[in-house]
Amino acid sequence: MLLKPYRSGRISSEIARHILEVLPQSLGLPVIFTEAVCNHTVFQRLSHDHGHQATGLELECMPATAYSRERAGSRNVSLLLTFDVRNDRSHAVYLPEAHGDVISDLYGRLGLDRRIGKGNDPTGLTDFNAFLLPQANFARITVQTAGMDFQDVVAKAESNAGPGGLVQMYMNLGDRATPRAISQLREHGYLFGGLLPLWFGTDGLIMQKLPQPPAWAEVSLHDPAAKALAAYIRQDHERLGQPVNPLYPVE
8 A cells, every 4th residue: 555656666575574574573473374466466576585485376356346456357356375384383184185296295395294194074063164255255164174064064155155156165184074075175166275384273275166267367476386386276177177056056
């Protein structure tokens, strides 16, 4: 939110340095994450210069109207997710078979030590919370543990987002039921979104479902690692094929 005459100077870089270096160090923060818009690469470059690693791409989740003065295209704006893990805590994770390789690669780039465990079938009820933006047709469901009613939870989220809505599922990789839950999500059109180191105390994973194929040409990325991650997500979208029907019809 800088006055236009100051945008080409050092103020932006000094604000970024304060946010990404000075404050985390003074507060002793163990993890810092950013969500950088992909209609331009200015903040992507700043976060990359301060050691952040790209871990995900949240496709078309921000209304284009919010960025009408920032060279936004005709579609909603995507966000590049980056992390700087300064104080890691090793723990067991339960990885979905479909994305185990890319998650392991991200662990290697981030220098994170994890023990890979074997998942189990869900039991009990799903422990979750929902964040809804009806005006943007957007629903984000954060799942601490996936239960036997998991598909009902997802169906309700899709209904709340609406027929043209976007749904994000934040899944806990420390939950033994997560691999099975992610398999269910993939059966209904959810693709990989990104890794969330220590999001739950344990790591998390984003799965996302879009109402239409993404406009890949409108996603601008700065560094090669981010571009490689976007290429993987695009391949995952192509593997899933065209968008499928919701888990249950939207009333």
